[in-house]
Amino acid sequence: MIDLHLIGVGTGNPDHLTRQAAVAMNAADLILLPRKGDAASDLIDLRRTLCATALTRSVRIVEFDLPVRAATGDYLAAVGDWHDAIAAAWATQIARHLPDGGRLALLVWGDPSLYDSTLRIADRLRTGGMAMRVHVVPGITSLQALTAAHAIPLNALGAPVVITTGRRLREGGWPIAADNVAVMLDGDCAFTTLPPAEIAIWWGAYLGMTHEALIAGPLADVAARIVAQRAALRARHGWIMDTYLLQRAGVAA
CATH class of the missing domain: 3.30.950.10 (Tetrapyrrole methylase, C-terminal domain)
Known part of the structure; x- marks a missing residue:
């Protein structure tokens, strides 16, 4: 069983992290950090800074390359394909680093409820047969x-x-x-x-x-x-x- 914790982290300012977010990060067995390419390297640096600020114990952190959304064609179809690819990337990292289950944390800009598709991507894994419980830690939008x-x-x-x-x-x-x-x-x-x-x-x-x-x-x-x-x-x-x-x-x- 995977316990997936989607943690709202605000806009990247460590002061936006709630106490609940810091507790959830420290309780994780694994934190996945997506990389979006060299042009957006600041984004991965911000996530690294958040981890360095909030973590008070040793937690395994793994970075992975985020799939790129197609820029042409039907918008909704392209987003759907992109979400499928992200779900597959998560599944690969989970199989590699949490093969026996555990607590997985993902850091979500703002809050997972507002114009963010992390919850929808998690649903793809659950409907695909992965045993998963999803927990949401709200963040500053x-x-x-x-x-x-x-x-x-x-x-x-x-x-x-x-x-x-x-x-x-x-x-x-x-x-x-x-x-x-x-x-x-x-x-x-x-x-x-x-x-x-x-x-x-x-x-x-x-x-x-x-x-x-x-x-x-x-x-x-x-x-x-x-x-x-x-x-x-x-x-x-x-x-x-x-x-x-x-x-x-x-x-x-």
């Missing part, structure tokens, strides 16, 4: 880090919030009946496709990290600056994690 950094509430007064992706925003425009729209996983600055009049934006990248970047203001005034800074930061670091909140003008905060 990028949305929490964003609103904290800008010192703003996520929702307008008494109003709902829509959480969506850059792809959906680009394809469908502003969600119907939404006052506040939180956008994640936007690699193409989908906010530039919206009519900018009377929309405010709060944007943040590398939230909680030493190179955190924040821009806020009327979309018409700051959109071009966000696009330029985002491109410069990605070129400098080889990767970027960013998110933003949009709000229509005139909505009570």
